[in-house]
Amino acid sequence: MDRTHVAACWEANAETWTQHARAGYDLYRDALNTPVFLANLPPIAGLRGLDIGCGEGGNTRKLAERGARITAIDIAPTFIRHGREAEAQAPLGITYLESDGTALPFADESFDFATAFMSLMDMHRQDLGIAEAARVLKPGGFLQFSILHPCFAPPNRKVLREGDGTVTGLLISEYFSDPAGAVEVWRFGAVPEHERAASAPFRVPVFHKTLSEWVAFIVAAGLVIEHMAEPRIDPETAAREPYLADTLMAPLFLHIRARKPAGA
Numbered sequence: 001m002d003r004t005h006v007a008a009c010w011e012a013n014a015e016t017w018t019q020h021a022r023a024g025y026d027l028y029r030d031a032l033n034t035p036v037f038l039a040n041l042p043p044i045a046g047l048r049g050l051d052i053g054c055g056e057g058g059n060t061r062k063l064a065e066r067g068a069r070i071t072a073i074d075i076a077p078t079f080i081r082h083g084r085e086a087e088a089q090a091p092l093g094i095t096y097l098e099s100d101g102t103a104l105p106f107a108d109e110s111f112d113f114a115t116a117f118m119s120l121m122d123m124h125r126q127d128l129g130i131a132e133a134a135r136v137l138k139p140g141g142f143l144q145f146s147i148l149h150p151c152f153a154p155p156n157r158k159v160l161r162e163g164d165g166t167v168t169g170l171l172i173s174e175y176f177s178d179p180a181g182a183v184e185v186w187r188f189g190a191v192p193e194h195e196r197a198a199s200a201p202f203r204v205p206v207f208h209k210t211l212s213e214w215v216a217f218i219v220a221a222g223l224v225i226e227h228m229a230e231p232r233i234d235p236e237t238a239a240r241e242p243y244l245a246d247t248l249m250a251p252l253f254l255h256i257r258a259r260k261p262a263g264a
């Protein structure tokens with residue numbers, strides 16, 4: 001699947017994704033993934049940052065609220081429209097641009113840091129996504145990104161639950177498969193029944209890569225890994241959101257921060 005088809009899939013997802021994410025149905029993002037990502041983010045106040053694959057901009061705004069001057073890009077125009085509308089209602093100084101993360105419209109060494117919340121894995125060429133992020137970073141700048149965990153969330157991860165929802169195990173397979181953009185159909189797990197009837201599920205092209213392939217992309221881009229995280233819920237969150245208990249069995253997400261050497 002090429003860039004055009006990926007963009008078309010995400011554009012078709014964007015309206016419902018925005019509504020459902022803003023309604024709080026992306027539980028993994030809101031209760032686990034973003035809080036851990038932000039807890040591990042170095043200070044960014046006053047820095048110029050790029051948020052790659054920003055979606056509707058919920059995470060982008062959290063970066064701006066920390067005092068960074070943010071440019072945010074996404075391949076789907078409807079996401080960019082929603083980001084701009086939010087910016088018009090409550091300005092944070094964010095510039096939203098429709099753009100492809102594998103061919104960024106910025107000069108070399110334009111940004112102090114870059115983030116990519118759960119977007120690099122959705123690109124049709126993750127190697128180019130990382131290389132482009134590295135290119136636009138200033139020497140000494142960092143890229144921090146989250147992805148589905150390559151080892152524990154390959155194309156097939158099934159959470160085994162009992163009737164009351166208790167997680168009893170995971171079935172994980174297809175680690176070495178290359179779906180090459182095969183479309184997965186799903187919704188956020190917390191979407192209530194009445195909203196399911198009113199909206200189509202997401203259609204997401206999948207481009208799984210193994211852990212060693214991800215590391216090879218980072219190395220080829222000239223970046224140096226300095227931090228990794230594998231978020232799991234704490235006991236309080238487990239009590240509040242038992243649906244996320246699969247992350248106690250094996251992580252769903254992998255976070256990496258990699259830096260462009262100062263002398264690069």
Ligand SMILES: C[S@@+](CC[C@H](N)C(=O)[O-])C[C@H]1O[C@@H](n2cnc3c(N)ncnc32)[C@H](O)[C@@H]1O
Pocket residue numbers: 006010011021029052053054055056057058059073074075076079099100101102116117118119120122123124
């Ligand atoms: C799982 S969503 C994450 C959205 C957002 N970062 C968040 O955390 O809510 C993945 C995003 O990557 C975007 N995306 C996919 N391929 C892209 C590409 N080549 N360039 C830019 N964005 C892309 C999609 O449009 C979508 O908004």
